[in-house]
Amino acid sequence: MVTLGALKRPTRRKRGIRPTRGYRAFQVVNAIILTGVVVVTLYPFLNIVARSLSDQASIISGEVNLLPKGFNLTSxxxxxxxxxxxxxxxxxxxxxxxxxxxxxxxxxxxxxxxxxxxxxxxxxxxxxxxxxxxxxxxxxxxxxxxxxxxxxxxxxxxxxxxxxxxxxxxxxxxxxxxxxxxxxxxxxxxxxxxxxxxxxxxxxxxxxxxxxxxxxxxxxxxxxxxxxxxxxxxxxxxxxxxxxxxxxxxxxxxxxxxxxxxxxxxxxxxxxxxxxxxxxxxxxxxxxxxxxxxxxxxxxxxxxxx
Amino acid sequence: MFVQSRRRAAAVAAGALALTLGLAACGDDSDPSEEVSANRAGAMEDYKVGDQFKATEQVSFSMLYNNHPNYPLKNDWLFWQELTKRTNVKLEPSAVPLSDYEQKRSVLISAGDAPLIIPKTYPNQEDAFVSSGAILPVSDYIDLMPNYKDKVAKWNLGPEINTLRQADGKYYLLPGLHEKPWQEYSLVVRTDILQELGLQEPKTWDEVYTMLKAMKAKYPAIYPFTDRYSQPKPTGNLWNILGASFGAPGGWGFQHAIWDAAAGKYVYTAASPQWKAWVEFLNKLVSEKLLDPESFTQTDDQARSKLATSKSFVITGNAQGLVNDYRPDLAKNPAAKLKKIPLPIGPAGEVNPQSRMENGVMISSKAKDNKNFVAMMQFIDWLFYSDAGQEFARWGVEGTTFVKGASGKLELAPDVNVIGLRPNAPKHLQKDFGFYNGIFAYGGKPELVQSFFSPEEQEYQAIVGARQPAPWVVPPPAPFNDEEREQATLWETTLRDYVDQQTLRFILGQRPLGEWDAYVNELKTKNMDKYMELQQKAYDRYKKEHG
The missing domain is CATH 1.10.3720.10 (MetI-like)
Incomplete structure (x- = not known):
């Protein structure tokens, strides 16, 4: 077991430098910000898709967000x-x-x-x-x-x-x-x-x-x-x-x-x-x-x- | 090589232009209908009111076609076949999307590439093309059009037609003619709320105020009145209908100069006491929180959303807005009842502020040199102005698209639908047959115009149609000449912007109404007086030259 562990360690090292705490924090912040960007850019488009599938009354009264309401394919x-x-x-x-x-x-x-x-x-x-x-x-x-x-x-x-x-x-x-x-x-x-x-x-x-x-x-x-x-x-x-x-x-x-x-x-x-x-x-x-x-x-x- | 041939083409075009202008100038002395005596191929010798026009030989005319997406152009429509059968005329439509019809029309005319017949042109839109000589002065040729002359005389439309005249005393548009003015925009009100509050339908703008007051008392958290049509200018519709009721229409109906019949002269509309009166009225509504201040800037959808969620009970609109927008918007609230009330009456009295002229037809000046010119004018006369032609364009063919009822009243054939009158019928009057097409069917007698109106709209028209035409709707002609129009347009742009901006500030209370005189003085610094002088000059000159 010891040999196995000894063997494993170097392979792990080869994969790269162990990320520092600062780098990890950066990655988390980065992920959050980028997810935010994705939401902001994707939301209008999803909203348009949802609107295209909803009925008039629901759209006008502002009830349609991400999911269609009053599903409708007429258009x-x-x-x-x-x-x-x-x-x-x-x-x-x-x-x-x-x-x-x-x-x-x-x-x-x-x-x-x-x-x-x-x-x-x-x-x-x-x-x-x-x-x-x-x-x-x-x-x-x-x-x-x-x-x-x-x-x-x-x-x-x-x-x-x-x-x-x-x-x-x-x-x-x-x-x-x-x-x-x-x-x-x-x-x-x-x-x-x-x-x-x-x-x-x-x-x-x-x-x-x-x-x-x-x-x-x-x-x-x-x-x-x-x-x-x-x-x-x-x-x-x-x-x-x-x-x-x-x-x-x-x-x-x-x-x-x-x-x-x-x-x-x-x-x-x-x-x-x-x-x-x-x-x-x-x-x-x-x-x-x-x-x-x-x-x-x-x-x-x-x-x-x- | 190429450059050279382009240059030659330009020279030819310029020459042709000069020639046409020259001819038009000569036209005053000689009888224009004699000029065209050579171009009578296919024309009927003796064509008069009541005759069925039929060209003596098969002829065809090019035509600009405003393609409506609800009934896109089809070449196999019964309309085209029957038209050719009855008149021996084949129309060659050049399809332009309705979305940008005006732009294409303008390019085609300016490039000298326009078809002979140019329909769907609203009064004053022809002004831009007059000086180029590309458009025929149709007033010279109305002797070829007996039905048109008959309708103008019978319905006493002379004064209206005169407003179309240019500085040369001629007019360049064959307008659509209505026997009765057709006014369609008004207030749409939640009648279930009226019932709840025990109120009557308001008949005057003062009663509208009382009604809004009562609504506000019961529902203090909301603005009872919100409005739409604010793009690009604030509440184009409200300023028009309210202004008209006070005698000084703004918004969509705004004209810089308005005819003051009592004084016998033109005055500047937005500086008149009538204008001030309706601005005061709106200011009162806003300051008492009866009218939503966002009305003047919000989009149509925002306004509709407020009505749909009962954050508001009153909005403006026409029958279409009522049936297509507001009622479906409120579908989730079955208790809600909406009605378009007859246009409320203001200080201007029981008047109908609508003109009796509609969009109509321009003719390319190239047509005059066409050997079928006379036949073309007779054809246009029959299709657009004869009783038979108007009925044909609207109702179609007896036995196929319509039947005559017992009392002689026309009815749709059982298997034909239009605007939802027979929802289960397999065929459609517009889509499958090509009748009731906005290009050919407009104007005429009220019973024809209102053929397919819903009963509630017919009721509305019965009330508003009975009112007297407003005196300023038919002003005496005061046409600018070319240089004057150029100058006037420059002044108009700055004046209009300033008027709209300051009117809105007065209404919203950002500027106290006590500064009205200062506002009028500011208009003067923006050339209001010079503009009115120009208008007066044009009026005097026209009166002197053309009586």
Missing amino acids: YEHVMSDPMFWRNYRNTVYYTFVATCVALILTTTYAYVLSKKHLKGRTFLVAVAVFTMFFNGGLIPNYVLVTSLGLKNSVWAIALPNAISVFNLLVMKAFFESLPVELEEAGAVDGLSTYGILLRIVLPLSKAIVATMVLFYAVSFWNSWFAAFLYMDKQELFPVTVYLRNLIAGSTGAEFAGAIAETDEAQVGATIKAVTIVLTTLPILTVYPFIQRYFVSGIMLGAVKG
């Missing part, structure tokens, strides 16, 4: 039984996918070019991009432009005008500038072309920033409604954001004053906002865990020696 039925909802949802997925791909390719290539200090006219190219951050043509000229280019009623009206976000471009440029130039030089010595360097050396080392950009772009295209509203003339082409926005407006506004909505429409009016939030936020939320694993720092440690 979900109302929204999800409409074929147009699904059609528009498919549009949203399609628009988000296409627009994110386009945006990612254009932003990456532009940012990579701008990160090269030896590029002639680099300041001018940066200025061109930054200029659009502060000035734009305005709503109507934009509309005329997109219309006369024949982009109306197509995915390109959404993807192209918003393809490069200058903020994302600058973030990416800064990231590329921070990559050690020696790596690219080594690639060039070994016979890689410019595109080979970008595709085989720079991009594989930039997964973190690419993942960030995917997230930024995908979320913004997913949530966007204005471009689609402006450039689409048919309800079959709208993304789900426009559909739900219209549903909210219709159920809260008074079109035929003096006319009375059907009972289910009244109930829809009470919960539609919550239902909308649940239906549009959940899918994009599920993207986060998949992308999060790329957010790793320190991947470059030890790449350059000397």
